[in-house]
Amino acid sequence: MGFVAEDLTTNRSLNIFSQWLKGNCQPNYRKNVTPDPSKSCGPYRPEAIQAQNKRERPVNIHSHDTIVELETLLLSVQGPMQTVRLVLLQQQAMETS
Structure with a gap:
């Protein structure tokens, strides 16, 4: 029941994703995570909560x-x-x- 699983990847979407990965996953709008999202693609963990x-x-x-x-x-x-x-x-x- 439901939809049949199918791959929705296109050559264009794969190219965009590959370029994003090569560019250290930028733009990346994550905040308050470690490692630094401007320099890494993760995996991310929440930073310690500061008062x-x-x-x-x-x-x-x-x-x-x-x-x-x-x-x-x-x-x-x-x-x-x-x-x-x-x-x-x-x-x-x-x-x-």
Whole structure:
């Protein structure tokens, strides 16, 4: 069921990709990764998270951007699975209120 797998590579796309590889994968828009994306094609790993000087804002249930703030916090601290859990809990809370 579904589509039959097929190679969509063309001579033109292969040439563009080869030139990109020869040019150290530039342009490359990755940020906060190691090795240096301007000099290497990877594989990349996230750099260590550095403390940021952010202005802290109080977050509560009445904040219109509570979900975004909490998602950002959880992504930086615990990763994407915790964020998914938060979104599901938030949706559940909205349905019951």
